[in-house]
Amino acid sequence: MPAFSPLSSYAAGSYASIVPATTAHASAGFISPIAGAHMSNVERVALATDLAAARALRAVAEPRPRQTCNTLLPQTSPVEVQVQRRTAMHLRSESDRVAFLNENRVSAVWMEMLDATRASGGCPTEVRPGQVATDIAHRMSCLGVGVGELRRPDRHSASGTAADVGSASVGASEFATIEALSLPSVHIREPGFEPGTMAALEYDLGWRALAPSWQAALPAIDEDVWASNPNTALFCAVGRAVLPHLATDERGELMDGICARIVSFHMHAGGL
Template sequence: MQAFEGARVLRAVAEPRAGTQCTTVLPRTSPVEVQVEGRTVMNLPTGLDRVTFLTENRASAVWMEAQGATRPLNGCPADVRPGQVAADIADRMSCLGLGVDAGSRTAVGPETQTGASSGASSDARSEARARTASAPGGASEFATMEALSLPSVYIREPGFEPGTVAALEYDLGWRALAPSWRTVMPSIDEAAWAADPNTALFRAVGRAVLPHLATYEHGDLADEICARIVSFHMHAGGWVDCLSNVTQTAARPSPNGESETVAAIELSDFLRECAGTNWRESLIGREGEDALTRRREACSPASTTAATSVGAAETR
């Protein structure tokens, strides 16, 4: 013990990763304004304040960055390889200073002092509170994405990219069956799951429940997590853009009385859903005729090349 006499104890702080490859939806620098419907409810003047806030709202941060990693381009799904989105999400969290190591961590943080939701429903938060994930080979946000019922992002099998019907059905099946195993298996080991994600079972269940998802009177999905699932895949599939009009900056008076622009986080964006009321007409129909499949086929390089060739031939 004498060897440590006079030693200073320094607090470790996660710093955002620097570099030109960092691309995030949420701000990486400070100061940051936290707002509710445009009204400032919290100031985050330092990097530590920003990291602490996002850590407490980790599920919401992952949800926002998952949308950024799958944002459509010109109305077409992002061209991603199996597993690429999962790696992109981990990189984005590292850029924010929220990267995780290869050990275990709690999946979903508590609510903030403002009362904002952590991004998962109360059911998902309670289910995920004791859940941890072992991340083989480095950082992983599997535990949080699984708590949001979006484990399909981690499927390495071609055909399950975000925004495909296969991935949508898988996640809906996961949501439907989750209550049956939570009491006996509250923790999902990522490595064991990845060895056999049981795609046939979860797709079959998801396909069966899709036409029967409960809605409110005007057609909005009633179940919060199902609304997130449908929103995420319609977003990734190029049918809607969940990030349109997301608040990223705010104006506030500077010390000299002039207006200055600062980074901002709008808490209502954390709860944003974009499935809308017409999701049923878009997603349910004969195989291959749903909006996701048709949009993906129309945006495929082969379709684009064929359309260009036909157009050129018609002009001759």
């Protein structure tokens, strides 16, 4: 918009209070601060000169780029895989990177979950119910190994990059992988079961304790059936009962690796 030095003193506050609430009476109700000002002939000439020399510039609103893909793991190749700070392999192509992540899918989800629930300043992470599950599905799609990506007919294309995943289904659930980590509470949509809460910790510990009794007969969990009734009362009650009796070694560390992972995840999300 044009800027005129003689009018720079007219702030919006000088007439904002008399702008009508509706546009129906705008012509009668709006009073221009310029029209109400008393100007001499010299001021009028100066104003006319400024108006004649003014240039109307077209306003261009450029959209801000949104960081829709925010992952911990690299989204493009080449990538170095390091083990104990030593390079173990080079993933030089996209097919190599995607194949490696698919082979190590559980570890990839685990690392992205830790990043998605990272707390700051010792305060618990602030997430809404079910937000982490949605975030993880989006992250895996950004990495090119999401469940939606696996269903794409062109997923083996050599030209596929992280920029192409915008067309993929980011709503696909990673429930099967997260359940394999014994952290199904991440998918609970009820308030109070967010990562880092005691209810979520008890639920996952109860899930771990009861898993051997039904996994042999029910190796795969239907997410929709489970989501309709996650049975929070049962699993939380079992988890609450076993929590004080978790076996530890002489150093005080949990002996069961899965329980250790559950506890460490929720302590991490809780800011510890």
